[in-house]
Amino acid sequence: MTPLLQVEDLVVRHSTRRGRGTHGVTAVDGVGLTIDAGTVLGIVGESGSGKTTLARAILRMIDPAAGRIVFDGRDIARLSGAALRRARRGMQMVFQDPYSSLSPRQTVGAMLEEAIAAVGVTDRADRRQQAKRLIERVGLRQHVLGRTAHDLSGGQRQRVAIARALSARPRLLICDEPVSALDVSVRAQIVNLLLDLRDDHLAILVIAHDLAIVRLLADRVAVMYLGRLVEVADTQELFERPLHPYTRALIAAVPDPSPFVEHDLTAIEGEIPDPAHPPSGCRFRTRCAFRRQRCAEDDPSLRSIDGQHLSACHFAEEISSHVGSPR
């Protein structure tokens, strides 16, 4: 089966002016990933890892410097104008903050009907009918169609943002921190909605710093660090047998909500380095508990350790056989 989305060797550069002259920062550095139709890929990593830039580049909100983005059989990295817009319709984005991504004055109904018209539905009655169906699909009642975003709660707004994204009948939904601006109980509602959409065979790329959310949603998880993928594996495999020291550190840093246990707050030292000056060799080595001489000299590439379990660590096999669960 050909994947729905295939990203190959994607490179995105930002040029920044800092001090004297222009510095190029490679925010995404040779990333490759695939998403099959109807599956969920999670991307995790700290701020500055490049995960949001990667999502924006896939949507061509930012132009990549190199690489291919093959969506539904077409390389959208090479398209422009109307052809790009048509090809891109199949991918829709849901942002973190439903307060700034929705127009505050338009009614929800008008907003949805506008989005439905944009994909070529000319009949007004048709548009109304579709808007009603969309609002039900995201778990809201019809009367919300007459409200403005201003009148809605955060959770209701995020549902409306999802309904608007669905109006283009996408095959891939890209969600950048879809629940991190929401309250705990409302988060659960949106996570459950995304799970329902996935059951209806919608593919989802979900970016989140909350590992527990990704664990629930994703079929497969990619871990990003300083512009590179350092580990990719099926979700359960990744959480139970992480094969990169960075993944282990991320999992170990999540505070466990269980009572009756002593909570160990050992964290990895240091912070993510300046992407303009990444360390030589392995980019994670400056914070790595397993680092050795070779790590400073030799840049590890992402390779298969065990079938579909990929890791960019020279010593992944050793970690696999010697170290227990990170928690």
Add this chain to the structure above:
Amino acid sequence: MPDESGGAPVLEVRDLRVGAMTPAGEVPLVRDVSYDLRPGRTLAIVGESGSGKTTSVLALLRLFPLRSDYRVSGTAKFRGTDLLSLSDAALRRFRGGALAMVFQDPGTSLDPVRTVGAQIAEMAARHLALGRRPSRERAIELLNLVGVPNPRRAVDRFPHQLSGGMRQRAMIATALAGHPAVLIADEPTSSLDVTIQAQVLGLLKRTSEAMGLATILITHDVGIVAALADDVAVLYAGRIVERGTRDEILGSPDHPYTQALLASIPRLDSPRGTRLGSIPGIPPELHDAQAGCAFEPRCPHRIERCALERPPLDPLDDASGRVSACWVHPSLTAAGSR
């Protein structure tokens, strides 16, 4: 509250009520909030947006937004002195000194145009009556204590020259500079990455233990409660609905809201595709008119009485200091066990 430390409370809050004065009348944000805080212990105040958790602690230090009109009643005795009846000038001596605060976003609570060293030194100078040189040395010591690398260089940096994690460490150093007895931390790590959060939580835990601080931790994150808290108070619509030790609240929650809140959080070992428990509906508008329990419209255990009469915050049993405001007490009946 169970007295496990044996120490006398450093802060005793009783019947705290905070109302916001609006053109439409007074909106009660916090009602009937009472708790004791003991040295060396951490009380987590847990709730969602609008529950009043931040307002309830800002009221202790009268840290309200400018040009806003709040009415505060009740008592909050810090070592016997009622903070709520002090004049503004008298309260200022406690604020940032014996009672210090760490906010969610150090970007807005540190002064952007002064170096972090100057801000820490000012607190040390004001509350410990140190001179210029000793207070600067104290700032360097504190930056070192909170794990800022190169403290002698960092002391002359401006907040924007530091990363988010380092700014939060500097904020904690500022709070510690006045030798506080009570540390109030309002969502201290929610703007940080999980790796940096683990560093800062570890720092808070180590320093509060080493200095014997009594800590109020405001958070919505149950993982953070589990990692840092000794005691927990759950706030809903401005009132405490349940209070007990960490293990009581997380291990066998009684109030239906606490139960629902805990069921809605994903855990790292939940298998893929697990549907989370979600609470139907939204929190109520904060008006006084409500006769019954504020959670009644969303509650799976509600009975007729719940809409008519507000349940008092009563002890759950004789043995512990555990209290829960519910007529049904689902944790005591087979129907309510999770």
